Amino acid sequence: MTRRQRIRRNTLRSIFIAIIILQDFVPFLGNIPLGPLSITTLHVTVCVAAIVLGPVDGAIVGGTWGILTWVRAFVAPSSPLAPLVLVNPLVSVFPRIMIGLVAGYLYRWLSQWSGHQKLAMAVAGVVGSLTNTGLVLGLIYLFYQTPAVAQAYGVNVAHLLGALLVILATNGSLELVFAAVAVPLIAYPVAEVHRRLAAM
Template identity: 60%
Template sequence: MTKLRKKKSTYHISILAILTAIIILQDFIPMLGNIPIGPLSLTTLHVTVIITAIVLGPVDGAIVGGVWGVLTWIRAFVFPSSPLAPLVFVNPLVSVLPRIMIGLVAGWTFIILFKFFKHLLSSMVIASILGALTNTILVLGFIYIFYHTPEVAKLYGVNVSNLFKALSAIFVTNGLAEMVLAAIIAPMIAMPLRKIYQKR
């Protein structure tokens, strides 16, 4: 029994390592994980965090999200992904915390929904949507709270007084696009991966 548990643990760590490596590659290869659009960067990395959370659980989702967040934080100093990054992503509350929360929200949402409703696909879709929204709402919300400044407003091309409207517009465009992407792609990958993982 101990041998079986050890084998399962090794397999779990291997899957976690692969997903962590994928998110690192997404973050560093241009146009793979971050697609620059104006002052912002449309991300696909949240999909990997959500997949991890659904397949391996919320803690592992938070770990992979944390890796992404730390990379975002470091890149803000040395190799920013957008003109906005050096201003706002140097703050770990903006760059790291929302990424960690993606894994926790998506993972726990999936566990709770699947436990009560026993419907795998819909649980994954809803978990993916909430995970994506968590990232968008926290990042944009913290930008507004901590960086309601002329410098940030200038990068958005608005007055400080209109920054909330600009961020709301980004939520409707970028945020919803990232949500739809997660709702479609994450379950497509998580479903077979979860079946393979559980068989082991």
């Protein structure tokens, strides 16, 4: 990789990180509060970064989002659950990093195997979104089967798993659909421009 290509890659990564920061701090742009939950659109940005720049850079962008989520859980919680569960970096940071790795590597494999770029982008977006939702909810259930967390979901501890599965089926489904549509719409033109500039 030439010096010019490194500068271009670093610049684009910085732009993605700036978008993540903007989405995280501007109300309703990246996180849409809904009762005790917070529906996110930031996973789309992470998936696009992973597709355009690769899984490692996607993990860096996702990790940035995770760190912001972790810090906000202490100083400006986005939902009543945040100070209960997102103060644990395994719940707030690790799943965000995994979005970039999973979406990036899956896109690479699918695009080489199928040759259909947009389809590969859509599938990578869906699986990246599912990675985030599945890991966050799964880790909440693993670490936080407590009355306080169950009460935040409006159930008792015995029904916490059911509540998490309902969230996975409802909110998770909305995020999956959004990712399936938005990721290829954004990633394809950005990737084309990036490839053309890299060839110059």
